[in-house]
Amino acid sequence: MDKKMMKQSQEVIEELLKREGMSRRDALKLMGLGGAATMMGAAPSSARAATEAMASSDKKAKIVIVGGGAGGIMAAARMRKAAPNAEIVLIAPNDIHLYQPGQVFMAAGLYTEDDIRKPNADLMPEGVKWIKDEVKTFDPDNNSVETANNGKVGYDFLIVATGLQYDYERIKGMSRDLVGQKGIASVYLNDPVKGTAKGGVATWEWFKQIRAAAEKRDPGNPLQIICTQPSTPIKCGGAPQKILYLCDDMLRGNSPLGGKDIHDNAHLTFTKKGKKLFGIKSYNQTLLKLTVDYGNIEDAFGYDLVEIDPDKKMATYDYHYLEKGEWDEDLEEFEVIPMVKKVKMKYDFIHIVPPMKGVDAVANSPIGWQKGTAKGWMAADRYTLQHIKYKNVFGIGDILGIPLGKTGGSARHHGPILQENLVAVMEGKEPTAKFDGYTVCPLKTEYGKIMLAEFNYDGPAPSFPLDPSQPRWIWWAFDLYMLKPMYWNLMMRGLM
Amino acid sequence: MQLKKIAGVLAGMSLLAVGASAAELSNAQIYSKYCKKCHGANGEGNPAKKGPALNDKDINELFDALMNLKEKGFEASKHEAMTHNMEVLERKKGIHVDPQSMAKYLFYSFNPEAK
Numbered sequence A: 001m002d003k004k005m006m007k008q009s010q011e012v013i014e015e016l017l018k019r020e021g022m023s024r025r026d027a028l029k030l031m032g033l034g035g036a037a038t039m040m041g042a043a044p045s046s047a048r049a050a051t052e053a054m055a056s057s058d059k060k061a062k063i064v065i066v067g068g069g070a071g072g073i074m075a076a077a078r079m080r081k082a083a084p085n086a087e088i089v090l091i092a093p094n095d096i097h098l099y100q101p102g103q104v105f106m107a108a109g110l111y112t113e114d115d116i117r118k119p120n121a122d123l124m125p126e127g128v129k130w131i132k133d134e135v136k137t138f139d140p141d142n143n144s145v146e147t148a149n150n151g152k153v154g155y156d157f158l159i160v161a162t163g164l165q166y167d168y169e170r171i172k173g174m175s176r177d178l179v180g181q182k183g184i185a186s187v188y189l190n191d192p193v194k195g196t197a198k199g200g201v202a203t204w205e206w207f208k209q210i211r212a213a214a215e216k217r218d219p220g221n222p223l224q225i226i227c228t229q230p231s232t233p234i235k236c237g238g239a240p241q242k243i244l245y246l247c248d249d250m251l252r253g254n255s256p257l258g259g260k261d262i263h264d265n266a267h268l269t270f271t272k273k274g275k276k277l278f279g280i281k282s283y284n285q286t287l288l289k290l291t292v293d294y295g296n297i298e299d300a301f302g303y304d305l306v307e308i309d310p311d312k313k314m315a316t317y318d319y320h321y322l323e324k325g326e327w328d329e330d331l332e333e334f335e336v337i338p339m340v341k342k343v344k345m346k347y348d349f350i351h352i353v354p355p356m357k358g359v360d361a362v363a364n365s366p367i368g369w370q371k372g373t374a375k376g377w378m379a380a381d382r383y384t385l386q387h388i389k390y391k392n393v394f395g396i397g398d399i400l401g402i403p404l405g406k407t408g409g410s411a412r413h414h415g416p417i418l419q420e421n422l423v424a425v426m427e428g429k430e431p432t433a434k435f436d437g438y439t440v441c442p443l444k445t446e447y448g449k450i451m452l453a454e455f456n457y458d459g460p461a462p463s464f465p466l467d468p469s470q471p472r473w474i475w476w477a478f479d480l481y482m483l484k485p486m487y488w489n490l491m492m493r494g495l496m
Numbered sequence B: 001m002q003l004k005k006i007a008g009v010l011a012g013m014s015l016l017a018v019g020a021s022a023a024e025l026s027n028a029q030i031y032s033k034y035c036k037k038c039h040g041a042n043g044e045g046n047p048a049k050k051g052p053a054l055n056d057k058d059i060n061e062l063f064d065a066l067m068n069l070k071e072k073g074f075e076a077s078k079h080e081a082m083t084h085n086m087e088v089l090e091r092k093k094g095i096h097v098d099p100q101s102m103a104k105y106l107f108y109s110f111n112p113e114a115k
Ligand SMILES: Cc1cc2nc3c(=O)[nH]c(=O)nc-3n(C[C@H](O)[C@H](O)[C@H](O)COP(=O)(O)OP(=O)(O)OC[C@H]3O[C@@H](n4cnc5c(N)ncnc54)[C@H](O)[C@@H]3O)c2cc1C
Pocket: A066, A067, A068, A069, A070, A071, A072, A091, A092, A093, A094, A099, A100, A101, A102, A103, A104, A133, A134, A135, A136, A161, A162, A163, A164, A187, A188, A192, A193, A235, A236, A239, A359, A361, A396, A397, A398, A399, A406, A407, A408, A409, A410, A411, A440, A441, A442
């Protein structure tokens, strides 16, 4: 860790003590770091002991991992230690590893693209064979995968860590090339193979353009800004709203661009098909109140973006609503008939979050769900992360076809579950470790504040003894200064 | 005065009783009382009420569907009619369906493939 980082971390702690009135010991405990040693990039001693005590197997076997992102690297690091006699092969095309959560800070003008890139070779654990290639098809009936350039690769055990893919094209008239042009931004856009995060760059430019345009408007003729969320599952479900709030706060003059408060010169519309800002009541209430406090944000529920005309700056939505049907005796209420109609919305600037889906190789093979709400995502057990049919196949990260959990924080929680269960199966036992649905969303509600929304299958699941529905400065500081080094130095080494 | 007071207490008690019984309903009771008419006695579905079959779904699929229709994650419900039904049941009857245990109940009671 460099000097700058050290200094920033120290400032974070000092400020934390001041603002929350805590002892230094509590503050460190709170951050789950366990001591100053962590500040140097070493693992907290307790975490290291726990890792060593974890399940391991000395069986000879060939483990193939597909994907070299957050999940793939963590799985490789963990299994390298847990299965010392196994041959471990990782198949991934990307030379560069992107710290994707940092794309939001890029959009906010606080990180650059270089801040979130690292050569994948630096992260690859020693003793893991890396095949720089892409898997075209999975053939789990014959325990093998077909690669683009290296033919078939066989395995005894398979870990699927391919992440998901963006589906910009599902929106008629939209393509990834439009991001950064004609008032269109999309923080998500990145290319894992090229190692670029164009979405972060383009969204910061978009912020600047919006500020310049809003300066020429007035509250009677406000700039029209739309932020969308698709109806599909998405990674980091809070990011569409992060951009919404950060953009508005930028107009209030709180971004690195500074300036006067001109947010009344703009009107922001947040569109999504669902009917809630957040699936959990306490978090939802905080966000609803927040939109009211901003004063210029309108939530449009039931709206699913289906078409865009970039030249006319016109967005077309499927608007979903319920029409009253016949009286239902059992429910003692009228039944409802779901209806859809097309609605157009004019905009000056639009932030588009693409629909997302499982990667083709998974969706088009028996590895994926063939039916149901999770069609196209990996057919995994929601607790054990084991494939529902192929018992020697496990998944980690965004590709899992389970409710909740498409975040880097979830992948971190998948890690130990996957390790324990895969070791069990290697030893001929049943997998018993259970993933609880842990998902974390550091929802940026303004520059300098985050609501650290942690939840699992049962509901809210705060790690810290503080009201989780309250946006706080400490989480912002933690996210901005500490999470990235922790990601590179601890998570990617399987230490956290 | 006295009568009014007693009536008040009685009303309070009956309210409590309703609350308690709703909270204590097992998944089997919830199903037979509030789901069966639309989804069939054995989860085979009921076309007359447009209720789809539930007995052909894997436990993970059922769990995913139940989480999705309650909009527990960030994605929109794919079952808008059922999402509405669930809201009505919660609001009017005080029924709270727990996706994890209900998925388990449905799968092991109705799916012929359940071991
Ligand atoms: C804008 C944004 C903000 C985010 N914010 C947060 C946040 O604040 N907190 C948080 O916890 N998470 C956040 N996330 C989510 C987090 O980045 C992901 O959940 C995490 O990276 C998932 O890891 P993964 O391994 O499943 O997928 P990825 O990290 O995407 O990696 C998938 C890898 O698989 C490779 N691959 C794909 N297909 C194939 C194939 N057929 N063959 C071989 N290799 C293949 C890809 O090249 C890639 O390297 C954010 C993401 C974005 C985009």
